[in-house]
Structures are given as structure tokens and as C-alpha cells.
Amino acid sequence: MTTASISSSIQNGSDAQQQSPPPLPGTEGLRSNWVRVAAPKNKQWTTAMDGVDKLKLAEADLPTPGDGEVLVRIHTVSLNYRDVEVCEGVFNHFSTQAQTGQSLVPCSDMCGTVVDVSHSSSRSTGRFKPGDRVLAIFLQSHLHGDVQEEDLASALGGPLPGVLAQYRCFPAESLVAAPSHLSDAEACCLPLAAATAWTALNWMRPLVRPSSSTNEVRYGGGGGGGNSSSGSGSNNRSVLLQGTTAVALAGLQMAKAAGLTAVITGPTDDFAQRAKDELGADEAINYQTHWAWEGDVLRATGGRGADIIFETGGGDGGARTLGKSFKCVAFGGLINCIGSPSGRGDDDDGNGGNGGGGDKTPKLHRLNVNALALTRNVTIRGVLNGGRDRLEEALAFYAEHGIKPVVDATYAFDKAGEALAYVKKGKHFGKVVITVGE
Numbered sequence: 001m002t003t004a005s006i007s008s009s010i011q012n013g014s015d016a017q018q019q020s021p022p023p024l025p026g027t028e029g030l031r032s033n034w035v036r037v038a039a040p041k042n043k044q045w046t047t048a049m050d051g052v053d054k055l056k057l058a059e060a061d062l063p064t065p066g067d068g069e070v071l072v073r074i075h076t077v078s079l080n081y082r083d084v085e086v087c088e089g090v091f092n093h094f095s096t097q098a099q100t101g102q103s104l105v106p107c108s109d110m111c112g113t114v115v116d117v118s119h120s121s122s123r124s125t126g127r128f129k130p131g132d133r134v135l136a137i138f139l140q141s142h143l144h145g146d147v148q149e150e151d152l153a154s155a156l157g158g159p160l161p162g163v164l165a166q167y168r169c170f171p172a173e174s175l176v177a178a179p180s181h182l183s184d185a186e187a188c189c190l191p192l193a194a195a196t197a198w199t200a201l202n203w204m205r206p207l208v209r210p211s212s213s214t215n216e217v218r219y220g221g222g223g224g225g226g227n228s229s230s231g232s233g234s235n236n237r238s239v240l241l242q243g244t245t246a247v248a249l250a251g252l253q254m255a256k257a258a259g260l261t262a263v264i265t266g267p268t269d270d271f272a273q274r275a276k277d278e279l280g281a282d283e284a285i286n287y288q289t290h291w292a293w294e295g296d297v298l299r300a301t302g303g304r305g306a307d308i309i310f311e312t313g314g315g316d317g318g319a320r321t322l323g324k325s326f327k328c329v330a331f332g333g334l335i336n337c338i339g340s341p342s343g344r345g346d347d348d349d350g351n352g353g354n355g356g357g358g359d360k361t362p363k364l365h366r367l368n369v370n371a372l373a374l375t376r377n378v379t380i381r382g383v384l385n386g387g388r389d390r391l392e393e394a395l396a397f398y399a400e401h402g403i404k405p406v407v408d409a410t411y412a413f414d415k416a417g418e419a420l421a422y423v424k425k426g427k428h429f430g431k432v433v434i435t436v437g438e
Helices: 003-006 013-018 080-088 149-154 190-203 247-255 267-277 293-300 320-328 369-376 388-401 413-425
Strands: 040-047 056-061 069-078 107-116 133-136 169-171 176-177 209-211 217-219 238-243 261-266 283-286 306-309 329-338 378-383 408-411 433-435
Touching: 013 433, 040 413, 080 247, 107 190, 133 169, 133 283, 149 388, 176 388, 190 306, 190 329, 190 388, 209 378, 238 247, 247 261, 247 267, 247 306, 247 388, 261 267, 261 293, 261 433, 267 283, 283 293, 293 320, 320 369, 329 369, 369 378, 408 413, 413 433
Parallel strands: 238 261, 238 306, 261 283, 306 329, 329 378, 408 433
Antiparallel strands: 040 056, 069 107, 069 169, 069 433, 107 133, 133 176, 209 217
16 A cells, blocks of 8 residues: 555544554554554655754655565664765765755665565565565665666765665665664664675685575685685785774674784774774774884784785875885785775875874875885775675675674664764764664
């Protein structure tokens, strides 16, 4: 039954008072609290991309699924720094972003329950049923393989409407099942961060990969961008994770579950110590007090360097750390460039970001990237996210190893602006979650 048919079934006030509303097929309890005098509404936050302090809570009609779509009741939403950039009107990294001044529902990461599958097409029939817990993929059209340029136009929370709402319709093919071992608050942390981290860790010639016939995860001997000629196992491989972003923490948890040596940098002694004590990092370095942390990484890896690097300096505070990464990458290693393709202070390596050290390191445009890559036989790749296939692989890995993402703080739905302001400050360790509720 659609919203229109619900509205047309309302005849008069006296009938509404004498009869209780029938439940929607397969959506028992969906409208258990509404009185049959008006069609139910969908509360949602919108931004005109003029600041996180100017978000507006509005009511819209309950969305009606189109062909191939399902209606989802959203329970929790986790925030990414990208959401702050969108709300501030400064996310201008692609030609497909929403325009400042438009009204947009922000945010991309959610966990919810399917409540209506009546409009699913034959192609997607059977993927989900009412009551299933689901997550939405970040790029709605990116189902498998490498991301294509046209997929960027399908990003939730800009340019497409996001998920900071009570209900939203999604293509059934753009959803994945939420891991049963995670709460709603934990599960909603995974779509962007876990898919990106898994793509960075497990790309090209996989270091770890699910079996093609079972959910078993097999471990390969490949390091970085390719398989090692020595055939050494994964226990000899190492990962460097720059900063304590959600992607870095997800990569740390995956790396340790895979038996890799993990080195992480952090903005404070407290964050560095938490990465060791709570998440099992083998070495954690405060990049504010150890600006030449590439030497620490070499020492932590026995002089060999890191096989896989999560290069997040450009997107976390604007610091450019690529020069340091080249100095501590293993021969034949992989450098994953993760985050926004440009940031504040693009040319400076260390003003407030993961690099530390102000102008003590040469500016990025002075790097001879060609020579540096050849010297260490390095593979450099940009990682925007992963498709549905990568996220499903990551979720299987989380389930097998019982991995739970770190939740820093939880906010009520009516405090969404405060939650985004907190993320903007950059003081969180782990994800910030908004509980939606009715």
C-alpha cells in the first residue's frame, strides 16, 4: 500500500476514531502510533550548504518506493567528515557535487530495517524481505569492480539526497545485509570506512580474500601491490595507517585480524595509546611530537618499511605526507591515497594534519614522484571507496573475526547539528552516531 492509497482510505474523522489503521503488508508496527486523520510524515534534516549550525528539521511526505526500490526505516546514521564539508558548502572535489543554496538531506552511512519490498523489480526480488536489517552503499550505482566516473553522481548525501531522515527509499541492489553481531550504532559505521579500508588493504593481488565458494577468509602471501617472489606469509607484512580517522581505524582492525604488523600515527599521545591498548596496534606514533615519523616506521618494521600505506594526509587536516610515505614504504609496496583529493593547505606538509612539523618537509610539488616510485618499485593508487562487492567482503571479514567498529559518541536525532559540530572539531576517536528513532 502506498502513501497515496493510505491517504485515499481516510474517509472522515468519525470513522478514523472508531477504527484502528490496518498495518501495511509486511510492515507491521510501522505506523502503530499514528492516528488515521492524516498520512504519516517523514522527519528529515536538510542543509542549504551554509553551515552545520544552520541545519533545518523538516517534515516531508513518506517516500514511496519506485520500481526496484524498497522502503527502509532508518535507525542510526554515522557521520563522516565529508558530511561536514557538504553542510559547510566546501565539498567541491568533483563536478557532481550539489550546489550551494540547494536544500539537501545530508549524510551517507546508515543502518535500518526494510519495511516495504512491494516495488522490488524481478532483478532484485529475494534480496531482502520486511524486517531485514540493511546498510546502504555510499555510491549507489557502484555494485562491483573499480569505481567509474559516472558512479560519483550516485553518492548519498550529495549529490543524491542522504540518509539523515526517518525513512528513505533505496534501490534493493544498493543495499547489503547488516552483520548480525553488530548493534545498529556499530553497523552504521561501516559503509564508507570499512569498504574504503578493505579496498586499500585487499586490492589488486589480494593479501586477504574470501573464498569464492564459502565465507571462509583465506590469507595470501601478497604484499602491497603484488605477490612477493619469496612467497613469505602474511605475518611478515606490515601496514602503516596515517592518523586516527575512521578509515585508518578500520584498516587497523582488519590488519590485526589478518595477522599483519600495524603501525599507526595519531594526533595525540592519548589517541596513539588507545590505538595500541584498545585496537592492538604494534606501534603508535604521535605525529605532532614526532614529525619525522618515517624513521619510527622504519624502526618498527625492522628497516624494511611498510608494505601497505594508508596515505590520508591530504584529506585529514590538509597535511601532505606523501614524501614521508615514500621514505618508509617497503620495496614493491603499495601507497593508497585516501580521502578528499584536495584539502586545506595542500602544498604544506604538516600544518595541523597527520604530517606534523610545519614547513620542515618539502612541499608536494617539489617531489619527483616518478623517481621516488621507481626507486622503491612502488604502486600508488587513489582509493575513493569500494563497491557493494567490496563492502560485502569486508562485512564477511568483520563477522568471521568478530570485529566491532569504534563508536566515540552517540547523539539523539534532534541533536544532529551538535553531532556534526563535534565532528567538525576533529576531537573524536572513532565514529559519531546519530540515533534516529520515531
